[in-house]
Amino acid sequence: MARRIGILGFGSYVPKRVMTNADWSELVDTDDEWILSRTGIRERHFAADDESTLDLAAHAANRAIADAGLTPADIDEIIVASDTPEVYTPDTAAHLQHRIGAGEVTAYDLGGSGCAGFVLALDIARTRVHMASKRVLVVGVELISRLMDWTDRTTCVLFGDAAGAVVVGEGEAVRAEILSASAGTDGSAADILTLETGGTRRPFTLAEARKGGQHDIVMNGREVYRHAVRRMSEAAEKVLELAGRLKADVSLVIPHQANLRILETVREKLGLRPEQVYVNVDRYGNTGSATVPLALAEACEEGRIAQGDLVVLTAFGAGFHWSAAALQF
Ligand SMILES: CC(C)(COP(=O)(O)OP(=O)(O)OC[C@H]1O[C@@H](n2cnc3c(N)ncnc32)[C@H](O)[C@@H]1OP(=O)(O)O)[C@@H](O)C(=O)NCCC(=O)NCCS
Numbered sequence: 001m002a003r004r005i006g007i008l009g010f011g012s013y014v015p016k017r018v019m020t021n022a023d024w025s026e027l028v029d030t031d032d033e034w035i036l037s038r039t040g041i042r043e044r045h046f047a048a049d050d051e052s053t054l055d056l057a058a059h060a061a062n063r064a065i066a067d068a069g070l071t072p073a074d075i076d077e078i079i080v081a082s083d084t085p086e087v088y089t090p091d092t093a094a095h096l097q098h099r100i101g102a103g104e105v106t107a108y109d110l111g112g113s114g115c116a117g118f119v120l121a122l123d124i125a126r127t128r129v130h131m132a133s134k135r136v137l138v139v140g141v142e143l144i145s146r147l148m149d150w151t152d153r154t155t156c157v158l159f160g161d162a163a164g165a166v167v168v169g170e171g172e173a174v175r176a177e178i179l180s181a182s183a184g185t186d187g188s189a190a191d192i193l194t195l196e197t198g199g200t201r202r203p204f205t206l207a208e209a210r211k212g213g214q215h216d217i218v219m220n221g222r223e224v225y226r227h228a229v230r231r232m233s234e235a236a237e238k239v240l241e242l243a244g245r246l247k248a249d250v251s252l253v254i255p256h257q258a259n260l261r262i263l264e265t266v267r268e269k270l271g272l273r274p275e276q277v278y279v280n281v282d283r284y285g286n287t288g289s290a291t292v293p294l295a296l297a298e299a300c301e302e303g304r305i306a307q308g309d310l311v312v313l314t315a316f317g318a319g320f321h322w323s324a325a326a327l328q329f
Contacts, residue, residue, distance in 0.1 A: 005129045005170045006177035006327065009068025012164040012297035013059035014284065015047040019145075021157070028153040035157050040260020044160030044285030046145040054086045057141040058099045060163035060293070065100070065137065068167040072100045075167070076134035078107035079125060081117030081289040083318070084142045085109060088198065096139065114193065114317025115256045116183070117289035118164070119325055122313070123181035125168040135169040142288035147195070149216035158258070160285035164293025176311065176327040180242035182235060183323035189227065193219045193318040228262050228316040233269040235324035236314040243326040247271060251309035254299060256316055257281035257291040266314070278304065288317070305329050 020043045021032035035041055047056060057080060065072055080093040087095075091109035096102075110121045118140030125136035141163035148156050168178070195217050196202045232255055240247060247270060255263055260281055267277045278299050287294060292313050299305050307329055314324040 003130070003170050004174045004177050005126050006168065006174040008135070008167045008169045008173050008175060009064045009066070009070065010166055010293070010297040010300050011060045011063025011065070011067055012162065012294045013056050013063065014045045014162045014294070015051055015056065017046045017048055018043050019046050024157050028151060028156065030153045030157055038261070039158060040279075040281050041158065041285045042282045045162065047143050047161045051143075052086055053082060053084055053092055053141055053143045054095045054099055056143060056161065056163035057082075057092060057096050057139050057165070060141065060165040061096060061100055061137055061139050064165035064167050068173070070135070070167060072102040074135055075102045075137045076105055077125075077128055077136040078102060078105060078139070079110055079121045079136060080139045080141060081110045081113065081121040082141045083111055083114055083117070083195070083288060084144055084147055085111060092141070102137075112318070113289070113321045114319060115258065115286070115288050115291060116315040116317040116319065116321035116323045118292050119181070119313050119315045119323035120183045120321065122166070122168065122178065122325055123183060123323065126178045126181060129168055129170050133170065135167060137165060137167055139163060139165040140289035140293045142290050144288055147216065152216065154221065155217050155219055158286050160287045162284055162287035162290040162294050164290050164297055166293060166296070176329045179245070179326040179328050180239045181323070181325040182238045182242060183321065184231070184235070186320045189223070189320040192223050192320070193217075225259070225262060227320055228258060229265045229269065231320065231322040232256065232262075232266050232314045232316045235322045236270060236312050239312060239324045239326040245310060245326065249310050250276060250312055252276055252278055252299065252305060253312045253314065254278045254292060254295045255314050257284065257295060258286045291315075
Protein backbone atom coordinates (compact mmCIF):
# COMPACT_ATOMS: atom_id res chain seq x y z
CA MET A 1 0.00 0.00 0.00
CA ALA A 2 1.24 3.51 -0.84
CA ARG A 3 2.51 5.49 2.14
CA ARG A 4 0.34 8.41 3.26
CA ILE A 5 2.63 11.36 3.94
CA GLY A 6 1.12 14.65 5.01
CA ILE A 7 0.16 17.12 7.69
CA LEU A 8 -0.52 15.91 11.25
CA GLY A 9 -1.23 19.26 12.91
CA PHE A 10 -1.64 22.98 12.19
CA GLY A 11 -0.74 26.09 14.21
CA SER A 12 -0.41 29.82 13.83
CA TYR A 13 0.36 32.96 15.80
CA VAL A 14 -0.42 36.59 15.10
CA PRO A 15 0.92 39.31 17.41
CA LYS A 16 -1.70 41.40 19.23
CA ARG A 17 -0.84 44.91 18.07
CA VAL A 18 -3.08 46.01 15.18
CA MET A 19 -1.97 48.69 12.71
CA THR A 20 -4.85 50.00 10.58
CA ASN A 21 -4.66 51.93 7.32
CA ALA A 22 -5.73 55.00 9.29
CA ASP A 23 -2.75 54.48 11.61
CA TRP A 24 -0.43 54.44 8.57
CA SER A 25 -1.99 57.63 7.21
CA GLU A 26 -0.70 59.41 10.32
CA LEU A 27 2.88 58.31 9.58
CA VAL A 28 3.22 58.49 5.78
CA ASP A 29 1.41 60.23 2.92
CA THR A 30 -1.26 57.58 2.31
CA ASP A 31 -4.91 56.87 3.07
CA ASP A 32 -7.31 54.01 3.62
CA GLU A 33 -8.86 54.43 0.17
CA TRP A 34 -5.50 54.03 -1.67
CA ILE A 35 -4.35 51.04 0.36
CA LEU A 36 -7.71 49.26 0.27
CA SER A 37 -8.37 49.79 -3.44
CA ARG A 38 -4.82 48.79 -4.54
CA THR A 39 -4.18 45.93 -2.14
CA GLY A 40 -7.37 44.90 -0.29
CA ILE A 41 -5.50 45.34 3.03
CA ARG A 42 -7.45 46.93 5.92
CA GLU A 43 -5.10 46.19 8.80
CA ARG A 44 -2.04 44.17 9.74
CA HIS A 45 -0.52 42.98 13.03
CA PHE A 46 2.91 44.05 14.26
CA ALA A 47 5.05 42.36 16.88
CA ALA A 48 5.44 44.11 20.24
CA ASP A 49 8.83 45.68 20.96
CA ASP A 50 9.76 42.76 23.22
CA GLU A 51 8.75 40.10 20.69
CA SER A 52 11.19 38.59 18.19
CA THR A 53 10.98 36.20 15.24
CA LEU A 54 11.71 33.35 17.63
CA ASP A 55 8.75 34.23 19.87
CA LEU A 56 6.35 34.22 16.92
CA ALA A 57 7.79 30.96 15.58
CA ALA A 58 7.66 29.22 18.97
CA HIS A 59 3.99 30.08 19.53
CA ALA A 60 2.99 28.70 16.11
CA ALA A 61 5.24 25.64 16.47
CA ASN A 62 3.91 24.71 19.91
CA ARG A 63 0.34 25.03 18.64
CA ALA A 64 1.01 22.79 15.61
CA ILE A 65 2.73 20.16 17.77
CA ALA A 66 -0.17 20.17 20.27
CA ASP A 67 -2.71 20.08 17.43
CA ALA A 68 -0.96 16.93 16.17
CA GLY A 69 -1.34 15.39 19.63
CA LEU A 70 2.44 15.31 20.00
CA THR A 71 5.10 16.83 22.25
CA PRO A 72 8.34 18.55 21.15
CA ALA A 73 10.21 15.33 21.99
CA ASP A 74 8.34 13.64 19.11
CA ILE A 75 9.83 16.01 16.51
CA ASP A 76 12.75 14.60 14.46
CA GLU A 77 13.57 17.58 12.26
CA ILE A 78 12.87 21.33 12.13
CA ILE A 79 12.74 23.59 9.08
CA VAL A 80 12.13 27.32 9.47
CA ALA A 81 11.29 29.33 6.35
CA SER A 82 12.02 32.99 7.02
CA ASP A 83 13.64 36.03 5.46
CA THR A 84 13.56 37.91 8.76
CA PRO A 85 15.59 35.61 11.04
CA GLU A 86 16.15 35.97 14.76
CA VAL A 87 19.84 36.77 14.18
CA TYR A 88 22.10 36.55 11.13
CA THR A 89 23.90 33.41 12.35
CA PRO A 90 23.01 30.87 13.68
CA ASP A 91 19.66 30.22 12.12
CA THR A 92 16.24 30.61 13.71
CA ALA A 93 15.83 26.81 13.63
CA ALA A 94 18.65 26.40 16.18
CA HIS A 95 17.03 28.91 18.51
CA LEU A 96 13.64 27.25 18.00
CA GLN A 97 14.96 23.75 18.77
CA HIS A 98 16.16 24.99 22.15
CA ARG A 99 13.12 27.20 22.88
CA ILE A 100 10.48 24.52 22.35
CA GLY A 101 12.56 21.84 24.05
CA ALA A 102 12.94 19.49 21.09
CA GLY A 103 15.67 16.85 21.10
CA GLU A 104 19.09 17.41 19.51
CA VAL A 105 17.57 16.97 16.06
CA THR A 106 18.45 18.14 12.54
CA ALA A 107 17.34 21.77 12.26
CA TYR A 108 17.88 24.34 9.55
CA ASP A 109 16.48 27.50 7.99
CA LEU A 110 15.27 28.01 4.48
CA GLY A 111 16.10 31.67 3.97
CA GLY A 112 15.89 33.88 0.94
CA SER A 113 12.96 32.19 -0.78
CA GLY A 114 10.74 35.09 0.21
CA CYS A 115 7.06 34.38 0.39
CA ALA A 116 7.48 31.03 -1.42
CA GLY A 117 9.60 29.61 1.43
CA PHE A 118 7.00 27.78 3.48
CA VAL A 119 5.50 25.71 0.65
CA LEU A 120 9.00 24.83 -0.57
CA ALA A 121 9.89 23.75 2.99
CA LEU A 122 6.71 21.64 3.06
CA ASP A 123 7.90 19.84 -0.08
CA ILE A 124 11.34 19.25 1.49
CA ALA A 125 9.64 17.92 4.64
CA ARG A 126 7.58 15.52 2.55
CA THR A 127 10.77 14.18 0.96
CA ARG A 128 12.47 13.85 4.35
CA VAL A 129 9.54 11.85 5.70
CA HIS A 130 9.66 9.67 2.60
CA MET A 131 13.41 9.04 2.82
CA ALA A 132 13.96 8.93 6.56
CA SER A 133 10.52 8.42 8.18
CA LYS A 134 10.85 11.58 10.19
CA ARG A 135 8.31 13.83 11.87
CA VAL A 136 9.20 17.26 10.58
CA LEU A 137 8.13 20.58 12.08
CA VAL A 138 7.81 23.20 9.32
CA VAL A 139 7.48 26.86 10.29
CA GLY A 140 6.90 29.96 8.16
CA VAL A 141 7.62 33.14 10.13
CA GLU A 142 8.28 36.80 9.42
CA LEU A 143 8.78 39.87 11.54
CA ILE A 144 8.95 42.26 8.63
CA SER A 145 7.89 45.39 10.50
CA ARG A 146 11.29 45.61 12.17
CA LEU A 147 13.33 45.49 8.94
CA MET A 148 11.25 47.61 6.55
CA ASP A 149 11.56 51.32 5.90
CA TRP A 150 8.73 52.97 7.88
CA THR A 151 8.99 56.08 5.71
CA ASP A 152 8.61 54.32 2.32
CA ARG A 153 4.87 54.37 1.64
CA THR A 154 5.22 52.16 -1.44
CA THR A 155 6.30 49.15 0.64
CA CYS A 156 5.61 49.70 4.34
CA VAL A 157 1.80 49.55 4.10
CA LEU A 158 1.89 46.11 2.46
CA PHE A 159 3.41 43.97 5.20
CA GLY A 160 2.55 42.41 8.54
CA ASP A 161 4.10 40.04 11.11
CA ALA A 162 2.94 36.46 11.79
CA ALA A 163 3.92 32.81 12.02
CA GLY A 164 2.36 29.55 10.92
CA ALA A 165 3.47 25.95 11.35
CA VAL A 166 2.62 22.36 10.52
CA VAL A 167 3.96 18.96 11.54
CA VAL A 168 4.56 16.60 8.62
CA GLY A 169 4.60 12.84 9.14
CA GLU A 170 3.01 9.66 7.87
CA GLY A 171 0.46 7.00 8.70
CA GLU A 172 -3.08 7.06 10.03
CA ALA A 173 -2.63 10.34 11.90
CA VAL A 174 -2.24 12.25 8.61
CA ARG A 175 -5.05 14.82 8.28
CA ALA A 176 -4.03 16.27 4.92
CA GLU A 177 -2.07 14.02 2.58
CA ILE A 178 0.46 15.85 0.38
CA LEU A 179 -0.47 14.43 -3.02
CA SER A 180 2.04 16.46 -4.99
CA ALA A 181 4.32 19.48 -4.74
CA SER A 182 6.31 21.57 -7.16
CA ALA A 183 8.63 24.58 -7.06
CA GLY A 184 10.59 26.72 -9.49
CA THR A 185 12.96 29.67 -9.74
CA ASP A 186 13.73 32.49 -12.19
CA GLY A 187 16.90 34.08 -10.82
CA SER A 188 17.00 36.63 -13.64
CA ALA A 189 14.46 38.53 -11.51
CA ALA A 190 16.62 38.45 -8.37
CA ASP A 191 16.99 42.24 -8.24
CA ILE A 192 13.31 43.08 -8.71
CA LEU A 193 12.37 42.26 -5.11
CA THR A 194 15.36 42.31 -2.79
CA LEU A 195 16.89 43.18 0.55
CA GLU A 196 20.58 43.56 -0.33
CA THR A 197 22.17 44.92 2.78
CA GLY A 198 23.87 42.34 4.96
CA GLY A 199 25.23 40.23 2.11
CA THR A 200 28.77 40.41 0.72
CA ARG A 201 27.66 42.59 -2.20
CA ARG A 202 26.56 45.21 0.26
CA PRO A 203 27.87 44.45 3.72
CA PHE A 204 26.15 46.09 6.64
CA THR A 205 28.82 48.29 8.14
CA LEU A 206 28.59 51.06 10.70
CA ALA A 207 29.96 53.50 8.11
CA GLU A 208 27.18 52.58 5.65
CA ALA A 209 24.58 52.83 8.39
CA ARG A 210 25.78 56.32 9.35
CA LYS A 211 25.51 57.36 5.72
CA GLY A 212 21.93 56.07 5.77
CA GLY A 213 22.85 53.23 3.38
CA GLN A 214 20.11 50.95 2.10
CA HIS A 215 18.84 48.47 4.66
CA ASP A 216 15.29 47.99 3.53
CA ILE A 217 13.16 46.15 1.00
CA VAL A 218 13.39 47.27 -2.64
CA MET A 219 10.55 46.21 -4.93
CA ASN A 220 9.27 46.86 -8.42
CA GLY A 221 5.61 46.37 -7.48
CA ARG A 222 4.22 46.12 -11.01
CA GLU A 223 6.75 43.52 -12.16
CA VAL A 224 6.19 41.50 -9.00
CA TYR A 225 2.45 41.67 -9.58
CA ARG A 226 2.68 40.45 -13.18
CA HIS A 227 4.93 37.51 -12.40
CA ALA A 228 3.04 36.57 -9.21
CA VAL A 229 -0.22 36.12 -11.09
CA ARG A 230 1.35 33.96 -13.79
CA ARG A 231 3.55 31.80 -11.59
CA MET A 232 0.97 31.14 -8.86
CA SER A 233 -1.66 30.07 -11.42
CA GLU A 234 0.79 27.85 -13.33
CA ALA A 235 2.16 26.28 -10.14
CA ALA A 236 -1.38 25.41 -8.98
CA GLU A 237 -2.14 23.81 -12.35
CA LYS A 238 1.13 21.87 -12.23
CA VAL A 239 0.48 20.25 -8.84
CA LEU A 240 -3.04 19.28 -9.94
CA GLU A 241 -1.58 17.64 -13.02
CA LEU A 242 1.07 15.84 -10.91
CA ALA A 243 -1.67 14.62 -8.58
CA GLY A 244 -3.80 13.47 -11.53
CA ARG A 245 -6.63 15.78 -10.48
CA LEU A 246 -8.71 18.41 -12.25
CA LYS A 247 -9.51 22.04 -11.44
CA ALA A 248 -13.11 20.89 -11.04
CA ASP A 249 -11.99 18.68 -8.12
CA VAL A 250 -10.59 21.62 -6.12
CA SER A 251 -12.49 22.68 -2.98
CA LEU A 252 -10.21 25.51 -1.88
CA VAL A 253 -7.08 27.29 -3.10
CA ILE A 254 -4.92 28.90 -0.41
CA PRO A 255 -2.64 31.33 -2.22
CA HIS A 256 0.15 33.48 -0.82
CA GLN A 257 -1.64 36.59 0.48
CA ALA A 258 0.14 39.62 -0.98
CA ASN A 259 -2.61 41.60 -2.58
CA LEU A 260 -6.35 41.04 -3.17
CA ARG A 261 -6.11 41.99 -6.83
CA ILE A 262 -3.44 39.32 -7.39
CA LEU A 263 -5.69 36.77 -5.69
CA GLU A 264 -8.68 37.75 -7.82
CA THR A 265 -6.69 37.48 -11.05
CA VAL A 266 -5.30 34.08 -10.02
CA ARG A 267 -8.86 32.96 -9.24
CA GLU A 268 -10.08 34.07 -12.68
CA LYS A 269 -7.16 32.35 -14.42
CA LEU A 270 -7.97 29.12 -12.59
CA GLY A 271 -11.70 29.50 -13.33
CA LEU A 272 -12.73 29.28 -9.66
CA ARG A 273 -15.65 30.82 -7.75
CA PRO A 274 -14.84 33.47 -5.08
CA GLU A 275 -15.61 31.07 -2.20
CA GLN A 276 -12.99 28.65 -3.59
CA VAL A 277 -10.11 31.02 -2.82
CA TYR A 278 -9.17 31.70 0.79
CA VAL A 279 -8.54 35.37 1.56
CA ASN A 280 -7.30 36.95 4.79
CA VAL A 281 -4.95 39.58 3.34
CA ASP A 282 -7.49 42.21 4.49
CA ARG A 283 -6.71 41.39 8.15
CA TYR A 284 -3.00 40.59 8.07
CA GLY A 285 -1.42 42.13 4.97
CA ASN A 286 1.50 40.28 3.41
CA THR A 287 3.20 38.23 6.14
CA GLY A 288 5.77 36.67 3.77
CA SER A 289 6.44 32.99 4.31
CA ALA A 290 3.83 32.98 7.11
CA THR A 291 0.82 33.74 4.90
CA VAL A 292 0.16 30.19 3.65
CA PRO A 293 0.50 28.29 6.96
CA LEU A 294 -1.45 31.05 8.75
CA ALA A 295 -4.27 30.87 6.18
CA LEU A 296 -4.19 27.07 6.27
CA ALA A 297 -4.52 26.97 10.06
CA GLU A 298 -7.30 29.58 9.97
CA ALA A 299 -9.21 27.81 7.21
CA CYS A 300 -9.14 24.59 9.30
CA GLU A 301 -10.25 26.44 12.46
CA GLU A 302 -13.08 28.20 10.64
CA GLY A 303 -14.40 24.92 9.23
CA ARG A 304 -13.69 26.03 5.67
CA ILE A 305 -12.11 22.64 4.94
CA ALA A 306 -14.05 19.37 5.22
CA GLN A 307 -12.90 15.78 5.20
CA GLY A 308 -12.38 14.72 1.57
CA ASP A 309 -11.58 18.23 0.32
CA LEU A 310 -8.80 18.82 -2.20
CA VAL A 311 -6.88 21.97 -1.20
CA VAL A 312 -4.17 23.63 -3.31
CA LEU A 313 -1.46 25.85 -1.80
CA THR A 314 0.36 28.20 -4.16
CA ALA A 315 2.99 30.82 -3.35
CA PHE A 316 5.32 33.30 -4.99
CA GLY A 317 8.14 35.47 -3.73
CA ALA A 318 11.57 37.05 -4.08
CA GLY A 319 13.98 35.21 -6.35
CA PHE A 320 11.64 34.88 -8.10
CA HIS A 321 10.70 31.60 -6.43
CA TRP A 322 7.33 29.89 -6.62
CA SER A 323 5.98 26.75 -4.98
CA ALA A 324 2.72 24.83 -4.76
CA ALA A 325 1.27 21.70 -3.19
CA ALA A 326 -1.95 19.70 -3.48
CA LEU A 327 -3.41 18.43 -0.20
CA GLN A 328 -6.09 15.77 0.21
CA PHE A 329 -7.95 16.19 3.51
C1 LIG B 1 2.61 47.83 -4.71
C2 LIG B 1 1.30 47.96 -5.50
C3 LIG B 1 0.13 47.87 -4.55
C4 LIG B 1 1.30 49.31 -6.19
O1 LIG B 1 0.14 49.43 -6.99
P1 LIG B 1 0.23 50.16 -8.41
O2 LIG B 1 -1.15 50.28 -8.88
O3 LIG B 1 1.21 49.38 -9.23
O4 LIG B 1 0.77 51.57 -8.02
P2 LIG B 1 2.13 52.27 -8.49
O5 LIG B 1 3.32 51.62 -7.86
O6 LIG B 1 2.11 52.39 -9.96
O7 LIG B 1 1.92 53.70 -7.86
C5 LIG B 1 0.89 54.53 -8.26
C6 LIG B 1 1.00 55.83 -7.50
O8 LIG B 1 0.63 55.61 -6.12
C7 LIG B 1 1.63 56.15 -5.28
N1 LIG B 1 1.71 55.37 -4.07
C8 LIG B 1 2.50 54.31 -3.80
N2 LIG B 1 2.26 53.87 -2.56
C9 LIG B 1 1.29 54.64 -2.03
C10 LIG B 1 0.62 54.67 -0.80
N3 LIG B 1 0.89 53.80 0.19
N4 LIG B 1 -0.34 55.61 -0.61
C11 LIG B 1 -0.63 56.51 -1.57
N5 LIG B 1 -0.01 56.53 -2.75
C12 LIG B 1 0.94 55.61 -2.99
C13 LIG B 1 2.90 56.06 -6.10
O9 LIG B 1 3.85 56.98 -5.60
C14 LIG B 1 2.41 56.42 -7.48
O10 LIG B 1 2.28 57.82 -7.56
P3 LIG B 1 2.65 58.59 -8.92
O11 LIG B 1 1.73 58.01 -9.96
O12 LIG B 1 2.40 60.01 -8.57
O13 LIG B 1 4.09 58.25 -9.17
C15 LIG B 1 1.19 46.82 -6.55
O14 LIG B 1 2.11 47.02 -7.57
C16 LIG B 1 1.40 45.49 -5.96
O15 LIG B 1 0.64 45.04 -5.13
N6 LIG B 1 2.45 44.75 -6.39
C17 LIG B 1 2.79 43.50 -5.82
C18 LIG B 1 3.55 43.74 -4.57
C19 LIG B 1 3.73 42.51 -3.75
O16 LIG B 1 2.79 41.81 -3.55
N7 LIG B 1 4.95 42.26 -3.28
C20 LIG B 1 5.27 41.15 -2.51
C21 LIG B 1 5.24 39.96 -3.41
S1 LIG B 1 5.55 38.50 -2.64
